[in-house]
Amino acid sequence: MKKRILLLAGGQSGEHEVSLMSARSVLSALPRDQFDVTPVVISKQGRWLPPTETQRALESGEAATGGDLVLHRVASAEGYDAVFPLLHGPMGEDGTVQGLLTLAGIPFVGSGVLGSAVSMDKVMTKQVLESAGIPQVAWRLAVRREWQQDPQGVRDRAAELGFPLFVKPANLGSSVGISKVGTPDELDGALNLAFGLDRRVILEAMTSHKPREVEVGILGNDAPIASPVGELRFDADFYDYETKYTEGRATMHIPAPLPPEVAARVRTEALAAFRALDCAGLARVDFFYVEETGELLLNEVNTMPGFTTTSMYPKLFEAAGVGYSELVTRLVELALEER
Ligand code: ADP
Ligand code: MG
Ligand code: MG
Numbered sequence: 001m002k003k004r005i006l007l008l009a010g011g012q013s014g015e016h017e018v019s020l021m022s023a024r025s026v027l028s029a030l031p032r033d034q035f036d037v038t039p040v041v042i043s044k045q046g047r048w049l050p051p052t053e054t055q056r057a058l059e060s061g062e063a064a065t066g067g068d069l070v071l072h073r074v075a076s077a078e079g080y081d082a083v084f085p086l087l088h089g090p091m092g093e094d095g096t097v098q099g100l101l102t103l104a105g106i107p108f109v110g111s112g113v114l115g116s117a118v119s120m121d122k123v124m125t126k127q128v129l130e131s132a133g134i135p136q137v138a139w140r141l142a143v144r145r146e147w148q149q150d151p152q153g154v155r156d157r158a159a160e161l162g163f164p165l166f167v168k169p170a171n172l173g174s175s176v177g178i179s180k181v182g183t184p185d186e187l188d189g190a191l192n193l194a195f196g197l198d199r200r201v202i203l204e205a206m207t208s209h210k211p212r213e214v215e216v217g218i219l220g221n222d223a224p225i226a227s228p229v230g231e232l233r234f235d236a237d238f239y240d241y242e243t244k245y246t247e248g249r250a251t252m253h254i255p256a257p258l259p260p261e262v263a264a265r266v267r268t269e270a271l272a273a274f275r276a277l278d279c280a281g282l283a284r285v286d287f288f289y290v291e292e293t294g295e296l297l298l299n300e301v302n303t304m305p306g307f308t309t310t311s312m313y314p315k316l317f318e319a320a321g322v323g324y325s326e327l328v329t330r331l332v333e334l335a336l337e338e339r
Contacts, residue, residue: 002033002034002035002036003034003035003036003081003082003332003336004035004036004038004079004080004081005030005035005036005037005038005080005081005082005083005084005332006037006038006040006077006080006082006083006084006106007023007026007027007030007037007038007039007040007083007084007086008039008040008042008083008084008085008086008087008092008097009022009023009039009040009041009042009058009086009087010023010041010042010043010044010049010057010063010087011042011044011046011087011088011089011091011092011097012042012044012045012046012090012091012092013087013088013089013090013091013092013093013172013173014089014172014173014174014176015088015089015173015174015176016044016062016063017061017062018088018174018245018306019086019087019088019092020041020057020058020061020062020063021061021308022086022306022307022308022311023039023041023058023086023307024058024308025307025308025309025314025324026084026086026307026328027039027058029309029324029325029328030325030328030329030332031325031329034329035329035332038051038080039054039055039058040054040073041053041054041057041058041063042063042067042070042087042092043057043063043064043065043066043067044062044063044064044065045064045065045067046070046091047065047066047067047068047069047070048067048068048069048070048072048073049063049066049067049068050067050068053066053067070100074100074101074104077104077106078104078106080106081107081336082106082107082108082109082332082335082336083101083106083107083108083109083335084108084109084328084331084332084335085097085098085101085108085109085110085304086109086304086307087304088173088174088304088306089120089171089172089173089174090120090171090172092304093116093120093173093302093303093304094116094117094120094121094171095112095113095114095116095117095120098110098111098112098113098116099113107335107336108335109281109282109331109332109334109335110280110281110282110303110304110331110335111277111278111279111280111281111283111303112278112280114278115277115278115279115280115303116303118277118278119277119279119283119300119301119302119303120171120303121170121171121200122168122170122171122202122300123139123141123170123200123202124170125277125300125301126139126202128276128277129273129276129277129298131276132272132273132276134269134272134273134276134298135269135295135296135297135298136297136298136299137204137205137206137207137288137297137299138161138204138205139161139202139203139204139205140157140158140160140161140202140203141170141200141201141202141203142154142157142158142191142200142201142202142203143199143200143201144195144198144199144200144201147191147195147201151188151191154191155184155187155188157203158181158187158191158203159184161203161204161205162205163181163182163183163184164180164181164182164206165180165181165203165204165205165206166178166179166180166181166203166204166205166206166238167179167181167187167190167191167193167194167201167202167203167204168194168201168202168204169194169195169197169198169200169201170198170200170201170202171198171200172197172198173302174241174244174245175238175239175240175241175244176197176241177193177194177196177197177198178194178238178240179193179194180206180237180238207288207290207295207297208290208292208293208295209290209291209292209293211288211289211290211297212231212256212288212289212290212291213231213232213239213286213287213288213289213299214229214230214231214232214256214258214266214286214287214288214289215229215230215231215232215284215285215286215287215312215316216228216229216230216266216267216270216284216285216287216316217282217283217284217285217305217312217313217316217317218270218271218274218279218282218283218284218285219281219282219317219322219327219330219331219334220281220334221280221281221334221337221339222339224271224274224275224279226267226270226271227316227317227319227320228254228255228256228263228316228319228320229254229255229256229258229263229266229267229316230252230253230254230255230256230312230315230316230319231252231253231254231256231257231258232250232251232252232253232312233250233251233253234249234250234251235249236249252312252315254315254316254319255319258289262289262294262296265296266285266287266289266296269285269287269296269298270283270285270287270298273285273298273301274301277301279301279303280334280339281331281334281335282303282304282305282313282331282334283301283302283303283305284301284302284305284312284313284316285298285300285301285302286298286299286300286301286302287299309324314327
């Protein structure tokens with residue numbers, strides 16, 4: 001019997017288009033002799049599109065309008081063996097869709113409500129990883145109400161970290177809303193930008209030197225494995241949105257040219273983070289490696305990383321001998337696994 005899979009893509013976050021690109025790759029890679037796959041694109045307004053509109057959105061790479069209310073579609077989603085929520089960012093990767101699918105009783109690819117929600121929030125992630133003893137940059141939290149009522153208090157807290165520092169919305173991705181603040185007079189602009197996108201904002205000390213950015217893939221549920229380590233290189237001040245999504249601006253190096261003991265630390269700490277955050281299925285764990293000091297600092301955990309055939313996560317497993325088609329098949333099997 002073929003398994004019936006519902007593939008969710010698009011969604012309400014700033015990573016809508018990225019998700020549609022990933023979905024096209026997954027759709028053509030899930031073996032048709034094993035799986036009967038139905039894609040449903042979620043519009044930027046959060047409405048689930050019927051088949052013809054879904055097809056149109058997958059082809060055009062964007063779905064701004066149209067569709068039904070989500071609850072109506074979940075009820076008709078009964079009968080699927082599993083869902084692949086290939087959604088990035090808020091309202092997709094953050095536990096909301098995972099909660100809906102849990103209530104609907106449908107198994108799904110990736111982390112559950114807890115792992116998704118905690119990993120999406122950069123502050124919660126830092127707190128959990130701190131208690132797991134995993135090295136990270138120094139950081140502070142600020143909330144919007146405080147920024148409105150006591151801006152000087154927020155400025156003082158930021159200054160404790162020293163300049164340059166990073167200001168980031170706590171719950172976003174793809175570098176959206178992130179600023180590198182070089183001097184105190186740039187701080188207000190960065191805070192206004194971040195608070196325009198999120199109620200919670202994280203202030204982060206910059207690594208002591210420009211870091212090397214290394215990433216590792218994790219695959220599995222309660223006995224996860226780590227991929228080889230990869231590295232991203234780019235010619236920009238930091239890995240901002242433009243550098244991420246402009247063809248040819250960044251290059252991937254797999255395996256990353258690292259001393260073996262550093263690569264081993266990356267894999268061990270990534271597995272520890274995956275467990276501490278109660279992740280499942282897959283995650284891409286990103287680190288800063290400061291070559292000058294030998295420091296390895298965990299930056300973030302992405303529970304639904306970019307998933308086109310040329311994205312880092314699938315490329316890391318390809319280097320481990322797991323091809324794209326085998327990888328997506330394995331992910332669906334992990335979703336169906338008894339835990
Ligand atoms: P996102 O979830 O949007 O990818 P990140 O936290 O990964 O956000 O930050 C995006 C990029 O900004 C990183 O890949 C890195 O280039 C740079 N960056 C972020 N935080 C720091 C930091 N504390 N020190 C140095 N560089 C940083
Ligand atoms: Mg991220
Ligand atoms: Mg990142």
